[in-house]
Amino acid sequence: MRWTKYLIWLAAAGAFYALTLALSGAGFISRFMLMTMVQICIYIIMALGLNLITGFTGQLSIGHAGFMSIGAYAAGFLASTYGGRVSAALTEALGGAGGAAVYYIFILATLAAGAFVAAAFGVLLGLPTLRLRGDYLAIATIGFGEIVRIVLLNTKALGASSGLPVKNSVGWTTAYWLMLLSVVLIYNFVNSSHGRACISIRENEIAAETMGINTTKYKVMAFALGAGLAGLAGGIYANHMYLIHPNSFNFLKSFEILVMVVLGGLGSITGCILGAVVMTVMNNALSAFPEMRMIVISVLLVVMMIFRPNGLMGTTELRLPFRRKAAGGKEDVTHGL
Amino acid sequence: MNPRKNGILCLLLVLMCGVLVLSGCGGGGAATPPATPPAGGSDEPAAGEPINVGLNLELTGSSAEFGLSGQNGMKLAFDKVNAEGGVLDGRMFNYIPADNKSEAGEATSATTRLVGENVVAILGPMTTAAVLGSIQLVTDNNIVLITPSGTNARLTVNEDGTLNPWIFRACFIDPFQGEVAANFAMDVLGAETAAIAYDIVGDYSGGLAASFKQTFEAAGKTVVREEQFSAGDTDFRPIIENIKTAGPDVIFVPAYYTDDGRFVLQARDAEVTVPILGGDGWGSGDMVGIAGAENMNNTFYVDFVYMDDPSLQDFVSEYQAAYNRAPDGFSVLGYESAMMLVEAVKNAGGTDPEALRSALENLGEFTGISGTMTFDPETHNPAKTAVILESVDGVKEFKQIVEPK
Amino acid sequence: MSAEFILQQLLIGISLGSIYALIALGYTMVYGIIQLINFAHGDVMMVGAYVGWYCVTSLHMPFLPALLTAMLACALLGVVIERVAYKPLRKSTRLAALITAIGMSFFLEYGMMFIVSPQTRTFPPVFPQTIYHIGPVIVKYGDIVIIAVTVVLMTLLTLVVKYTRIGKAMRAVSFDKDAAALMGINVNNVISATFAIGSALAAAAGVLVGVYYNTIGPLMGIMPGLKAFVAAVLGGIGIIPGAMLGGLVLGLTEVFVSAIGFSTWRDAGAFLILIIVLIVKPTGLLGRNTREKV
Known part of the structure; x- marks a missing residue:
């Protein structure tokens, strides 16, 4: 049962992927659309991470762009500093095609490194600051994000104010599959006992503690995982966008991610995916009217919040109607992945 | 079966399809026919085509x-x-x-x-x-x-x-302007020491500062103080105090006019009377309006254009x-x-x-x-005449012209 | 470092800190009463600066009437923002309100950019360009105005909150909204009044910043807004003396970091102080530790 489900899932994801490849091959998807799609994947990964921290665990964090920049600079630095040498050595050792294949693994390794470094910073920030509550935590995380930005602006080895040029070596394929992987990861985490523990902290921290849940441990865990995902997204961003600049990761970027998560629905995986897609598409769709773009977005945001204060999805997940009928909640809990 | 996961997947599919459609219409902006051959095509479009x-x-x-x-x-x-x-x-x-x-x-x-x-x-x-x-x-x-x-x-x-x-x-390019400013500071203003304050956010300012420093120090003069700020900062008084304590003959502040207008204003208020020099970022707006005509006296900047030129x-x-x-x-x-x-x-x-x-x-x-500029095919950089302008009671006055090398 | 240098830098820190304190007051009042981080506060300050600018350049008003007009206009703006955007959300989650505040902030920034263009505007000379020498320290006329306006407004605010009916009502609402309503206090009016006062203070800060630094633009409120928020949290958010203290600490920290030669690390220094203070004393410098009820 479990495996058939996986297979169906995988087949559908693969089918969509094949569809995009076919469409872009036939010229129906322009480069700009493809880049937009990659950006959507990046933002979905970011939003998933923040949703785990803010939506599921209930810790308000507005420093997510800081983690993203850490991941972006870690991956970008590795790729730009060692990429050329690794690529040359590999081509020599394995020939063109084999070398390129192994080089791709190197790039994936830089992404993993970016995610890992960001996660480490997540723990580092998480441990001391998680005793802060609500808005105090929010401002501390904003502060963290800004400190990261200022450090990067002052670090000559990372390009400082000129930015760090990184070759474009990651495209739609990588972004898409890593995004799916992140969805699966977060889905499984949230539906595991760890995830339940996180949700219990959101619902009532004191009650959770009374029930014997080590709240600090789970908060740090959520922070590490969320930061790691932000780092992964940053790595993809760095390897896709040709250049990374510290000011691309200022606190307005953190706001943007938070808006996606809240707009979609805190504590809903499908919701934050929806939020990321809606915001990115809206941003690009309005790019022909630059002076009106932000006005329209801000008005929509305010109106949205007034009429749907819990976001598009609330805490519920989007399901297929016929599936909902067939599925018992009990099965969901016991057999959930 | 887990219904949620299928739901997520389904949603993804629907959304992605939506994105394809939406970014297709939205990104277009101007209505351009998609069927024109790619830019690399050898066939030249017909006359009259935009x-x-x-x-x-x-x-x-x-x-x-x-x-x-x-x-x-x-x-x-x-x-x-x-x-x-x-x-x-x-x-x-x-x-x-x-x-x-x-x-x-x-x-x-x-x-x-x-x-x-x-x-x-x-x-x-x-x-x-x-x-x-x-x-x-x-x-x-x-x-x-x-x-x-x-x-x-x-x-x-x-x-x-x-x-x-x-x-x-x-x-x-940055190096030329920095050199011009440094030479002007040494030869015309007779400066032996200089202080530099530059913006670290865009690298325009840092580039000018570096070449100024290089030219200035190559001539055996000293840069007594270097300060940095971030574009958009409003308060420069602490770094002005630092510069004032160092006592330079000139101050070089090669950023944009908004930041530098505030800088000049605050420097003059702190009774820093030495000449202040800048780059072409000064010419891009109403700097006199920010700093005040009187405060702008004894300031000079390098520009590529003299706006009052007939x-x-x-x-x-x-x-x-x-x-x-x-x-x-x-x-x-x-x-x-x-x-x-x-x-x-x-x-x-x-x-x-x-x-x-x-x-x-x-x-x-x-x-x-x-004016007339010459493009170097080796570097794609234009060689332009630089002018040095002095602000006298709020009016830009032509001071010196520097031919490109 | 000579004593004169240190004194001069101290003065700069106090004048800078006064501005932060003035903006932080509005933040802290709004937070104290409805626990909302009003991210649009910095942008209300920007609008205030523009109103002041308009009064001075087009209507040729002197400084004080321009300041008062700007304060009045922004008080109105604050009330409108509260009624339109925040009031419908009073019953929903805090995050929804926060996102609305962010939306309002973008709306003010880009709406203003649309109306007045992003061009930097300057004030004609509003203050006399007098410079005083007090011992070795140089004091500008503008410094005196800033510090004086800040002190006057803070004193007024403290008096209002302590001794007037509306002040008492504010304190009651901030203590317990439902109980205050039961006692016959019109909570809506009290909240509107809070927004009006907070926004007027922001407008005063906006005009002062505009005149002192002589550059205003539609995005000028972002950084001071964030800094003022930091100041408010530093002092203990919701506490009026805390905002003053936080503003001064922030101003002096920034000046200190710049004075020792790390000017580009200035903001990082400010945020680092904030994080350290929060870790040591999670409710801010003057915050009381409230025990959470189960």
């Missing part, structure tokens, strides 16, 4: 003021050419603006979008970091890019000395008529980059990418509105 030019500019965000000025200049130039019947037997310029939100990553997106619109050339971005993010893309797609005001030397020539064949610029008055009045405000340095550069492109299209006799690139490279001597 020439698509992308304007990748800072229309919103922190540098919006510069981007909008540049855009005004570019539009003025293209509208003028179009009104005169276009180029090459009636081909009109069709400009497609794209906002890069004053951010490097968004500039890459904007360039990608413009590439999809089959533009033959991109004008902009105005700032160095934003240009850096577009180099690879335009090179891969054989599209020329002219930055009006990206001054960093490595935009056109990489650090290893190789040329970026598709990148051009309409402005000075030969510029046609442009100034046209600009004033079109936009109801005075032009600034960025609008002049925007106008000139557009004129460079127009000239190159004429010389190339069409819009074949390689021909256009080569025409720009071999533009040689080019007369813009700010």
Whole structure:
């Protein structure tokens, strides 16, 4: 049962992927659309991470762009500093095609490194600051994000104010599959006992503690995982966008991610995916009217919040109607992945 | 079966399809037929077909003021050419603006979008970091890019000395201005010591500061204090106190006019009376209005254009008529980059990418509105005459002219 | 470092800190009463600066009437923002309100940019360009105005909150909204009054900043807004003396970091101080530790 489900899932994801490849091959998807799609994947990964921290665990964090920049600079630095040498050595050792294949693994390794470094910073920030509550935590995380930005602006080895040029070596394929992987990861985490523990902290921290849940441990865990995902997204961003600049990761970027998560629905995986897609598409769709773009977005945001204060999805997940009928909640809990 | 997961998947599929549709309609902006052959095609479009030019500019965000000025200049130039019947037997310029939100990553997106619109050339971005993010893309797609005001030397020539064949610029490079300012400080003002304060956010300012320092110290003089700030800072008083304590003969502040206007104002209020020098960022706006006419006395800056020059008055009045405000340095550069492109299209006799690139490279001597400049095919940098202007009771007075090397 | 240098830098820190304090007051009042981080506060300050600018340049008003007009206009703006955007959300989650505040902030920034263009505007000379020498220290006329306006407004605010009916009502609402309503206090009016006063203070800061630094633009409120928020949290958010203390600590920290030669690390220094203070004393410098009820 479990495996058939996986297979169906995988087949559908693969089918969509094949569809995009076919469409872009036939010229129906322009480069700009493809880049937009990659950006959507990046933002979905970011939003998933923040949703785990803010939506599921209930810790308000507005420093997510800081983690993203850490991941972006870690991956970008590795790729730009060692990429050329690794690529040359590999081509020599394995020939063109084999070398390129192994080089791709190197790039994936830089992404993993970016995610890992960001996660480490997540723990580092998480441990001391998680005793802060609500808005105090929010401002501390904003502060963290800004400190990261200022450090990067002052670090000559990372390009400082000129930015760090990184070759474009990651495209739609990588972004898409890593995004799916992140969805699966977060889905499984949230539906595991760890995830339940996180949700219990959101619902009532004191009650959770009374029930014997080590709240600090789970908060740090959520922070590490969320930061790691932000780092992964940053790595993809760095390897896709040709250049990374510290000011691309200022606190307005953190706001943007938070808006996606809240707009979609805190504590809903499908919701934050929806939020990321809606915001990115809206941003690009309005790019022909630059002076009106932000006005329209801000008005929509305010109106949205007034009429749907819990976001598009609330805490519920989007399901297929016929599936909902067939599925018992009990099965969901016991057999959930 | 787990219904949720299927739901997620389904949602993803639906959304992605939606995205494909939406970004297709939304990204379009100007209505351009998608069926035209890619820019690399050898068949020349028929006469009369419009020439698509992308304007990748800072229309919103922190540098919006510069981007909008540049855009005004570019539009003025293209509208003028179009009104005169276009180029090459009636081909009109069709400009497609794209906002890069004053951010490097968004500039890459904007360039990608413009590439999809089959533009033959991109004008902009105005700032160095934003240009850096577009180099690879335009090179891969054989599209020329002219930055009006990206001054960093490595935009056109990489650090290893190789040329970026598709990148051009309409402005000075950083090293030249810094040298001019340093020589002026030593030779005319007789300075033995100097202090430098520069902005670390854009690298325009740092580039000027570095070359000033190099020239100044190579002549055996000393830089007694270096201070940095971040563009948009309002309060410079602490660093001014530091500089005041060091007691330099001149202060070099090569950033944009808003920051430097505040700097001069606060320096004079702190009774720092020594000459203050700047770069062409000073000429791009109403710096006297910020710092005050009296405070601006004994300040000098390097510029590429002397706005009160009689030969510029046609442009100034046209600009004033079109936009109801005075032009600034960025609008002049925007106008000139557009004129460079127009000239190159004429010389190339069409819009074949390689021909256009080569025409720009071999533009040689080019007369813009700010004077005559010579383009070096080896570096794609224009050699321009620099002028040094002094502010006397709020009026810019011509002080010195420096011929390019 | 000479004593004169240190004194001069101290003065700069106090004048800078006064501005932060003035903006932080509005933040802290709004937070104290409805626990909302009003991210649009910095942008209300920007609007205030523009109103002041308009009064001075187009209506040729002197400084004080321009300041009062700006304060009045922004008080109105604050009430409108509260009624339109925040009031419908009073019953929903805090995050929804926060996102609305962010939306309002973008709306003010870009709406203003649309109306007045991003061009930097300058004030004509409003203050006399007098410079006083007090011992070795140089004091500008503008410094005196800033510090004086800040002190006057803070004193007024403290008096209002302590001794007037509306002040008492504010304190009651901030203590327990429902109980206050039961006692016959019109909570809506009290909240509107809070927004009006907070926004007027922001407008005063905006005009002062505009005149002192002589550059205003549509995005000028972002950084001071964030800094003022930091100041408010530093002092203990919701506590009026805390905002003053936080503003001064922030101003002095920034000046100190710049004075020792790390000017580009200035903001990082400010945020680092904030994080350290929060870790040591999670409710801010003057915050009381409230025990959470189960």
